[in-house]
Amino acid sequence: MGRYSGLEGIDKLTYSLPDGMPVFHAVTSWRYGNHGFLREVHEQVGSRRPAFVNGFVHCWTFGPDDLARIYEQRETNMVFVTPTQLAALYRQAKDKGWVK
Secondary structure, three states, X not given: OOOOOOOOOHHHHEEEOOOOOEEEOEOOOOOOHHHOHHHHHHHHHOOOOOXXXXXXXXXXXXXXXXXXXXXXXXXXXXXXXXXHHHHHHXXXXXXXXXOO
């Protein structure tokens, strides 16, 4: 759960397998606590746009108020989607040449 130890940066955390299947490792952990979610997303993504990421929150640390705060504090270009939507959007961006 959370980001794998030793994996840093969007290129190692979001990619496609040779058959085209997208892979979204979590870009977040809990090292900054409840208030560091967006900070950690930014650290792992940098200036890459578009950036397709899996941000992981776990139920024993993040409560409904934390989720609401994260949503309210997100940047205007951040869109929260379901896993199925994430995969579809990533594939569409790849087809258009927007991502590697």
